[in-house]
Amino acid sequence: MIAIYSDLHLDIDDSKAGNQEFFKTLRALPSKGVLEVWLLGDIYDLLVGPFGFWKKTHQQFFSTLAFLSDHKVKVLWVEGNHDFHLKKLMTDLGVEYHQEDLTYEIESKKVYLGHGDTVNQLDQEYLKWRRVIKSPIFRRAISLAPNFVAKNIMLPIARKASRQSRSREKSRNLDLADQAYQDFVHSLIKDSGYDAVFLGHHHKKQLQKIQKGFYLNLGCWSSNTGRYALWTPSKTPEIIELSF
Numbered sequence: 001m002i003a004i005y006s007d008l009h010l011d012i013d014d015s016k017a018g019n020q021e022f023f024k025t026l027r028a029l030p031s032k033g034v035l036e037v038w039l040l041g042d043i044y045d046l047l048v049g050p051f052g053f054w055k056k057t058h059q060q061f062f063s064t065l066a067f068l069s070d071h072k073v074k075v076l077w078v079e080g081n082h083d084f085h086l087k088k089l090m091t092d093l094g095v096e097y098h099q100e101d102l103t104y105e106i107e108s109k110k111v112y113l114g115h116g117d118t119v120n121q122l123d124q125e126y127l128k129w130r131r132v133i134k135s136p137i138f139r140r141a142i143s144l145a146p147n148f149v150a151k152n153i154m155l156p157i158a159r160k161a162s163r164q165s166r167s168r169e170k171s172r173n174l175d176l177a178d179q180a181y182q183d184f185v186h187s188l189i190k191d192s193g194y195d196a197v198f199l200g201h202h203h204k205k206q207l208q209k210i211q212k213g214f215y216l217n218l219g220c221w222s223s224n225t226g227r228y229a230l231w232t233p234s235k236t237p238e239i240i241e242l243s244f
């Protein structure tokens, strides 16, 4: 069985209820027989760069990842647009790290995994911004910044960027985005032979059967509700609703 999470947009303060709920559900997974966890982006609202201070800021999160690894649970991370350039921090903990969407084979199912932020090709403004922040030059620039520079200069900039991306999200055309997602997932399942498509980013909860396959988007967590999915590849995913 696999557990899937996306778009929690957790607060930087791990004592918040949503953060605690997330850690609690992760720690319960080994006893439920979960063998893999897929984290499909925007888990934190802000977690960018290879900085050591993240391990202190989010000590409970990183120790939970280590706990999963100790219990032989494979953790797979696909970058979102709020949490990226984390390869070193994650691979040190045994996490399988992906910067882009990927095709994954499990129990002879062809699965598409991604955050979903490149699906809507009409949002050119966002795609331009994405090319900057995901570029090797930007990654190298932030990897060279010492911790104190990152903490005192880049952290405030990143917070501002995070706020801006949220306001952009509010103003974007949701109907057009909806259509882009529908075209994308239908094409993957009908034309490219995928059995399952898991995406996030769109913040619209959706479990949709398409021919013999399905598309799942878990939507986003709020300040007191959230969800994750459990999936046995021969079955339809089960969505677990949480309130806290």
Ligand SMILES: [Mn+2]
Residues within 6 Å of the ligand: 041, 042, 080, 081, 082, 115, 117, 200, 201, 202
């Ligand atoms: Mn996103």
